[in-house]
Amino acid sequence: MPDKKDRGIETYGGGFFNGLTNHLKLVLRLMGDRRVSPLVKLIPVGTLAYLVIPDLIIGPFDDAAIIGLGLYIFVELCPQDVVEEHRAALAGTIPGQWRDSQQVEDQSREGEEVIDAEFRDEP
Numbered sequence: 001m002p003d004k005k006d007r008g009i010e011t012y013g014g015g016f017f018n019g020l021t022n023h024l025k026l027v028l029r030l031m032g033d034r035r036v037s038p039l040v041k042l043i044p045v046g047t048l049a050y051l052v053i054p055d056l057i058i059g060p061f062d063d064a065a066i067i068g069l070g071l072y073i074f075v076e077l078c079p080q081d082v083v084e085e086h087r088a089a090l091a092g093t094i095p096g097q098w099r100d101s102q103q104v105e106d107q108s109r110e111g112e113e114v115i116d117a118e119f120r121d122e123p
Contacts, residue, residue, distance in 0.1 A: 022090055027071050029086045036078050043074040 027044060030036050047070030051063060075083060 023071065023075075025090055026083070026086055027074060029090070030075065030078050030083065033082055033086070035082050040074060040077045043070050043077070047071065 031041055031044060047067045050066050050070075
């Protein structure tokens with residue numbers, strides 16, 4: 001059985017909501033992939049069907065827990081190579097980290113010689 005230590009939900013920086021968005025994008029990509037078994041694809045469909053079926057516990061917490069668990073199990077049951085391929089594709093489309101403009105300036109000037117001078121526009 002393959003090692004499942006590094007198959008957890010990965011966040012690509014940006015915090016909780018960015019990680020949640022990336023996980024939802026991953027699930028959508030896996031749903032559209034023909035290499036994933038149609039039986040496994042029933043798991044996310046079933047978790048979404050849970051939202052429209054009236055339940056005994058009123059509140060959003062049980063719905064969120066069932067949907068989160070269903071999507072996690074779906075990703076875990078998909079072939080690992082397919083999941084990694086889609087994660088790599090998503091990592092390539094995610095914009096870079098937010099940086100302070102001064103930090104960007106400092107990084108762009110590393111190793112460059114700075115010359116301080118005045119400009120005069122003489123006719």
